[in-house]
Amino acid sequence: MTIHIGAAPGQIAETVLMPGDPYRARWAADNFLDGAELVNEVRGMLGFTGTYKGNRVTIQGSGMGMPSLSIYANELIRDYGAKTLIRVGSIGGMQPQVKVRDVIIAMTCTTVGTPSNTIFRELNYSPCADYGLLEAAVAATRNRGVGLHVGGIYSSDTFYDERPDLTEQMTRHGILGVEMEAAELYTLAARHGVRALGIMTVSDHLQTGEALPSDQREKTFGDMIEIALEAAFA
Ligand SMILES: O=P(O)(O)O[C@H]1O[C@H](CO)[C@@H](O)[C@H]1O
Numbered sequence: 001m002t003i004h005i006g007a008a009p010g011q012i013a014e015t016v017l018m019p020g021d022p023y024r025a026r027w028a029a030d031n032f033l034d035g036a037e038l039v040n041e042v043r044g045m046l047g048f049t050g051t052y053k054g055n056r057v058t059i060q061g062s063g064m065g066m067p068s069l070s071i072y073a074n075e076l077i078r079d080y081g082a083k084t085l086i087r088v089g090s091i092g093g094m095q096p097q098v099k100v101r102d103v104i105i106a107m108t109c110t111t112v113g114t115p116s117n118t119i120f121r122e123l124n125y126s127p128c129a130d131y132g133l134l135e136a137a138v139a140a141t142r143n144r145g146v147g148l149h150v151g152g153i154y155s156s157d158t159f160y161d162e163r164p165d166l167t168e169q170m171t172r173h174g175i176l177g178v179e180m181e182a183a184e185l186y187t188l189a190a191r192h193g194v195r196a197l198g199i200m201t202v203s204d205h206l207q208t209g210e211a212l213p214s215d216q217r218e219k220t221f222g223d224m225i226e227i228a229l230e231a232a233f234a
């Protein structure tokens, strides 16, 4: 047990999927894992361990934002020995070709503050995906009839943005979408020598204003979950 995860030693798998929403963790465990058992409910941040095609996997909520994800990812890696961590999140589309319900796989994550400023100071570190996982996820997406975009995303510290000028510059430079956790996950994975990837479903669009309701963000992103599971065990 750690401060934030109540699982006993051995109850967390080496492969962990991390949705921001703990109820998405429960939905994914119920629908995609065999024999899923609740292994964490500290602070309501639900975690489940079961199997996918015979492979052990944990689905652990990360909460929203990099400080929250950082707590769970640190404890999963350092205390439970997690080796492959895949964020399965929602994301706001930032390019006209990116449509709601498309999938974005993040090669890199641009940030303004966390984690780069606090740790790297004047250095503009580039958090980047594990290439093997990324390649496997792209392969797993083919023939699914899912719109796929692979490239740079923005990991923001705020959901309610006060800097439209930054959004404009990132849109100009091809950033596909905005979410709030992947940069910290990639940075921690690099630091600890484990694999990480962010696979996100477009839940809304900054330019069109289209937006899915919260129940759909919790319960309808099945393609993303299956892509993550297939990539983890490819
Ligand atoms: O749907 P999740 O995985 O929580 O991801 C996105 O949704 C939350 C904001 O609504 C942030 O956590 C953002 O990264």
Ligand SMILES: O=c1cc[nH]c(=O)[nH]1
Residues within 6 Å of the ligand: 090, 091, 092, 093, 159, 178, 179, 180, 203, 204
């Ligand atoms: O962080 C997020 C997630 C989804 N949509 C957004 O606009 N921002």
